[in-house]
Amino acid sequence: MLLNAFLLALREIRRNIMRSSLTSLGIIIGVAAVITMVTLGSGATEKVKTQIGSLGSNLLQIRPGQGFHGPGGIREAATPFDVKDANAIKREILGIEAVAPTAEAATQAIYGNRNWSTMVTGSTNGFMEVRDWPVEKGRQFRDGELRGGTAVCILGSTVSRELFGDDEPLGEIVRLKKLAFRVIGVFRAKGQSTFGRDQDDFILIPLRTFQRRIAGNTDVTSLYVSVRDGYSINRAKQDMERLMRERRHISEGKEEDFHVRDMREIANVLSGTTKVLTSLLGAVAAVSLLVGGIGIMNIMLVSVTERTREIGTRLAIGALEREVLLQFLVEAVVLSSLGGVIGIILALGMSAWLAGILLVPFVFNPDIVVLAFAFSVAVGITFGYFPARKAARLDPIEALRHE
Numbered sequence: 001m002l003l004n005a006f007l008l009a010l011r012e013i014r015r016n017i018m019r020s021s022l023t024s025l026g027i028i029i030g031v032a033a034v035i036t037m038v039t040l041g042s043g044a045t046e047k048v049k050t051q052i053g054s055l056g057s058n059l060l061q062i063r064p065g066q067g068f069h070g071p072g073g074i075r076e077a078a079t080p081f082d083v084k085d086a087n088a089i090k091r092e093i094l095g096i097e098a099v100a101p102t103a104e105a106a107t108q109a110i111y112g113n114r115n116w117s118t119m120v121t122g123s124t125n126g127f128m129e130v131r132d133w134p135v136e137k138g139r140q141f142r143d144g145e146l147r148g149g150t151a152v153c154i155l156g157s158t159v160s161r162e163l164f165g166d167d168e169p170l171g172e173i174v175r176l177k178k179l180a181f182r183v184i185g186v187f188r189a190k191g192q193s194t195f196g197r198d199q200d201d202f203i204l205i206p207l208r209t210f211q212r213r214i215a216g217n218t219d220v221t222s223l224y225v226s227v228r229d230g231y232s233i234n235r236a237k238q239d240m241e242r243l244m245r246e247r248r249h250i251s252e253g254k255e256e257d258f259h260v261r262d263m264r265e266i267a268n269v270l271s272g273t274t275k276v277l278t279s280l281l282g283a284v285a286a287v288s289l290l291v292g293g294i295g296i297m298n299i300m301l302v303s304v305t306e307r308t309r310e311i312g313t314r315l316a317i318g319a320l321e322r323e324v325l326l327q328f329l330v331e332a333v334v335l336s337s338l339g340g341v342i343g344i345i346l347a348l349g350m351s352a353w354l355a356g357i358l359l360v361p362f363v364f365n366p367d368i369v370v371l372a373f374a375f376s377v378a379v380g381i382t383f384g385y386f387p388a389r390k391a392a393r394l395d396p397i398e399a400l401r402h403e
Contacts, residue, residue: 023299024339026292027379031343031372032350033285038368039351041278043360058097058227059130060237061261062244078257080219083207085247089223093239095231100126100224103210109203110175111163118159119202120176122210130226138170138185141206149208153181156200157189174203179213181205237262282368286375292339293379300332300387325388332384333377340376344369 064078086101102123109116125140127133135154145152153174160169169183181203190199211218227236237260244258348364355362 019299020335023295024292024335024342026288026295027336027339027376028292028343028346030285030287030289030292031340031376032347033288034282034372034375035344035347035368036351036354037281037285038278039347039363039365040354040358040360041274041281042363042365043355043358045274045278046363047360058229058231058233059262060225060227060233060240062223062225062240062258063221063261064258079248080221081223081258082218082220085244086220086223088243088247089225089240092243093236095228095236097226097228098126098129099226100124100130101207101220101222102127102224103207103215103219103221104202105210105214107176107203107214109159109163111172114163116159116162118156120153120210120214121202121204122207122214123204124207126226127204127224130224133190134188135185136188138183140185146206146208149206149212151179151181151209151213152184152205154185154187154204155183156187156202156204158198158200159203160186176203176205176214233262289375289379292376293336293383296332296335296380297383297387299335300328300384301390303328303331303387328388329381329384332388333380336376336380336384337373340373343376344373347372 062081064080081101083101086099090096090099100123102121104119104121107118107120109118109120121127124146128135128140136157138154140154141152144150153176155163155169155174163169163174164172169186172183173180174183175181187200187204192198205214207220225236225240227233241256241260245256248257250256348369352362
């Protein structure tokens with residue numbers, strides 16, 4: 001009986017192919033929209049996690065300053081760190097892999113007749129370790145260069161491209177304002193950060209060189225700390241907060257004039273935000289599925305009206321009410337299911353295409369595909385039941401009189 005109802009449904013769909021296609025269009029658009037939105041949202045979440053992870057493994061960052069205080073919400077000034085703070089963290093806290101004291105400033109990089117506005121960062125070789133950022137060409141700083149404040153530099157890939165193009169930068173002299181620096185390396189490209197900043201647009205020089213020749217002081221504006229695998233990052237964070245309170249002479253009960261940021265917390269916040277937005281977009285897109293269901297119900301009611309004499313004939317020669325109900329219900333489900341299948345195919349193609357344009361990874365999620373298809377079938381059953389019941393309850397005599 002079910003197979004016969006299915007064959008009759010296919011016959012009626014073929015008989016009115018244009019109307020059937022337009023009826024399924026709402027389901028196609030709804031399913032495609034839901035899957036596309038969720039797939040792109042999952043890709044965006046994955047990109048956020050990857051980019052936060054690219055900042056460094058098990059990374060903590062300590063910066064001076066803490067929130068806004070006083071009249072008008074003005075941020076209170078905080079004393080910068082120094083190299084001794086970095087040495088104390090490395091020496092006194094267990095589980096620390098590396099510490100990189102850093103300071104930075106905006107500068108103009110010049111090579112020949114080319115110039116580029118960028119950031120110059122002063123740090124140690126620990127910078128490459130904590131940020132998980134290898135030198136692709138050339139080498140790191142030598143110990144003598146770090147201690148003596150030698151004028152050498154490692155270029156980010158963006159700076160290398162803007163100043164040298166396809167030429168080899170190693171060994172060349174780059175001027176930072178009026179100071180000449182010899183290029184000893186080029187970093188591997190990392191691309192844009194989650195916040196839209198080009199991570200490769202910077203120049204790294206030894207910290208002592210930065211302090212002597214650019215900043216004119218011994219200030220350290222931030223400390224990057226990498227925690228060894230297997231050690232508790234939360235414990236390391238608490239120990240660092242305790243140590244820095246002692247070194248900065250902050251008494252019990254007073255607020256810190258520094259803050260420690262855990263990159264995992266940032267990743268979790270951003271990932272949670274993208275997931276919420278994905279859910280909202282998916283919910284909005286799901287509304288079109290309901291609109292498609294209303295379209296199916298409307299067309300099925302029209303179909304019942306057009307086929308009243310046919311229904312009356314079937315009932316008069318012995319067809320049962322449940323057989324008529326099943327026929328129209330199967331027809332509605334077939335329409336919605338076909339729309340669901342076409343919508344899935346369309347969604348996967350659109351998702352792959354848009355992922356390439358938006359530069360997010362294509363993340364195939366079988367759960368949302370199955371859920372969207374099941375929802376399209378449920379829409380067919382729900383909105384097809386009322387027209388099917390109306391057809392099954394027609395009076396045979398009245399139906400045969402229908403013109």
